Amino acid sequence: xVIMLLDHVRETxxxxxxxxxxxNILETEPALFGSRALAHICAPVFVLLTGLSAYLYQMKNTxxxxxxxLLKRGLFLIVLELTLVxxxxxAKFPPDVIYLQVIWAIxxxxxxxxxxxxxxxxxxxxxxxxxxxxxxxxxxxxxxxIWGLEQLWYVLHERSWIEFGAIKIRTSYPVLPWFGVIFxxxxxxxFFEQRFSPAQRQRYLLGLGLGSITLFVLLRxxxxxxxxxxxxxxxxxMTFISFMNLTKYPPSLFFILFNAGIGLMILAIFERLNxxxxxxxxxxxxxxxMFFYLIHLYVLKLFYVVCVSxxxxxxxxxxxxxxxxxxxxxxxLLTVMLYPVVAWxxxxxxxxxxxxxxxxx
Numbered sequence: 001x002v003i004m005l006l007d008h009v010r011e012t013x014x015x016x017x018x019x020x021x022x023x024n025i026l027e028t029e030p031a032l033f034g035s036r037a038l039a040h041i042c043a044p045v046f047v048l049l050t051g052l053s054a055y056l057y058q059m060k061n062t063x064x065x066x067x068x069x070l071l072k073r074g075l076f077l078i079v080l081e082l083t084l085v086x087x088x089x090x091a092k093f094p095p096d097v098i099y100l101q102v103i104w105a106i107x108x109x110x111x112x113x114x115x116x117x118x119x120x121x122x123x124x125x126x127x128x129x130x131x132x133x134x135x136x137x138x139x140x141x142x143x144x145x146i147w148g149l150e151q152l153w154y155v156l157h158e159r160s161w162i163e164f165g166a167i168k169i170r171t172s173y174p175v176l177p178w179f180g181v182i183f184x185x186x187x188x189x190x191f192f193e194q195r196f197s198p199a200q201r202q203r204y205l206l207g208l209g210l211g212s213i214t215l216f217v218l219l220r221x222x223x224x225x226x227x228x229x230x231x232x233x234x235x236x237x238m239t240f241i242s243f244m245n246l247t248k249y250p251p252s253l254f255f256i257l258f259n260a261g262i263g264l265m266i267l268a269i270f271e272r273l274n275x276x277x278x279x280x281x282x283x284x285x286x287x288x289x290m291f292f293y294l295i296h297l298y299v300l301k302l303f304y305v306v307c308v309s310x311x312x313x314x315x316x317x318x319x320x321x322x323x324x325x326x327x328x329x330x331x332x333l334l335t336v337m338l339y340p341v342v343a344w345x346x347x348x349x350x351x352x353x354x355x356x357x358x359x360x361x
Contacts, residue, residue, distance in 0.1 A: 001285045001292050006331040007039035008296065012304050014327050016320040021159075022228055022245045025238065031324040033241055040248060043102050044256055045263035046289075047178050048185035050106055054113055055189020063118050069359075070114035076360050077107030080294070088297035098169045100155070103293070105173035109182040121187050128183025135177050136226055136253050159249040174250035181256060188264075198271060205268035212261030216254055226253035281339060287346045290361040296338060303334070 010032075019028055019036050028036075058066040081104040087093055116124060138157055143149035154160040156176040162169040188208075191201045220243060223229050230242040246255040273279055285292055308319045321327060349358045 001289060002282070002331070002335055003039055004042045004293075005296055005300075005334060006035060006328065007042070008300060009331045009334065010035060010039075010324075010327050012300055013307075013319070013321050013330055014324065016315040016318045021249045022247045025241045025245055029324075030237065030241065033245075035324055035327065037244060037246075040246065040255065041259045041262055043105070043173075043178075043248070044181060044251065044259040045266075046102065047106060047109060047181040048188070048260055048263055049267075050110060051113065051182040051185025051187075052189050052192070054110070054117065054182075055186050056192060058117060059189070059193070066117050067114045070110045070117065073360055074107045074110030074114060077103050077110065077290075080290075081107060084294055085297065088294070088301055091301065096166060096168065098167060099172050100169060101172045105175050105178045108175050109178045112179050113182050113186060116183070117186075121190060124183045125187035128180040128187065131177060131180030132184065132256050133253055135180065135250070138176075157250055172249065177251045177256065181251075181260065184260075202268040202272055205264050205271075209261045209264030209268065212257050212264065216257035216261065219257075220254055226257075227255065228252075284343050284346050285335075285339070288342060288349055288361050291345050291349075292338070292342050295341065296334070299334065299338060303330075 014032070017029075017032055019032065023033055023036060025033065054066065054070055057069060061069075081101065082098060085101070085103050086095055086098050089099060090097060116127075135157065141153070142158070143153045151162045154162055154171045155174065157174045159171055159174055162171065188205075191204050196204070219226050220230065227247050228245075230245065231239070233239045233242065244258075246252055246258065248255055270279065304319065311319060314320055321330070345361075349361065352358060
């Protein structure tokens with residue numbers, strides 16, 4: 001959640017330094033590249049944990065109730081994306097542009113998983129891996145000019161614009177690869193069954209994480225399939241940056257392998273350190289993720305408006321800070337500012353479990 005905040009601070013206060021996807025490494029300073037690449041971990045971890053949470057929920061409930069919960073929560077997230085989240089980014093109502101971003105991707109993935117939870121776990125795992133490893137074969141496919149199929153393909157696998165009258169929709173997060181990620185996350189729930197001790201589970205998660213990263217490195221070295229080719233520059237730093245310059249929209253095979261691998265390792269390490277008091281603030285921030293997501297967007301927007309009113313536009317049409325160091329500083333400041341209200345809401349949620357709607361936050 002904190003890394004996500006960092007990236008959104010960058011998108012608000014450092015928007016004068018635009019980054020493409022994948023990034024243009026000849027025009028992107030290393031500090032900006034590193035911070036943006038760090039943020040790549042967020043979406044894969046969010047979607048993996050969504051699938052894992054669905055499995056944990058099903059362990060205590062029936063398939064029918066799990067399906068119902070996933071369907072309702074998924075639709076709820078889609079509505080939030082189209083309303084409160086989109087308004088936080090555009091400040092326009094009614095909107096003339098709608099951005100289908102990560103909350104949309106999680107929501108639609110939950111809806112698809114809801115339709116599939118009755119299938120055997122191995123079938124979902126195999127399907128998820130097939131999508132993750134195979135979807136880049138579809139990169140050159142296009143349905144442009146075929147109404148209906150063109151728009152559907154933009155939603156599934158090609159980042160583009162869809163126009164409905166006066167409204168333009170940006171398919172920022174093509175969703176097909178995320179279906180694969182949520183299926184794999186669901187299958188990972190197997191390691192959280194009682195047959196596995198915490199130590200065994202942590203070993204498996206660490207092994208899977210390391211295996212995913214190792215596979216990423218080996219396949220990336222071959223430089224044939226899985227993402228745009230990397231370039232061997234005269235500078236070792238530039239070559240490394242090119243090697244790690246991965247495509248997020250839609251997430252490439254290498255993007256998923258590397259970032260999901262890091263996420264699995266962090267999951268295992270955090271479970272091992274779950275009694276360490278230093279983790280408590282992060283646990284609090286992560287205990288009400290949807291609440292944190294919504295409130296940070298509006299606080300960030302308000303903070304930006306206040307800065308513009310005081311300092312004006314410092315770089316063309318933007319109020320912009322002068323370095324990534326300032327972006328990190330603003331992130332630290334906002335994290336401290338947001339923590340008390342997030343902690344209050346977390347306590348309220350866990351003290352009032354009988355209130356149904358709180359489950360969605």
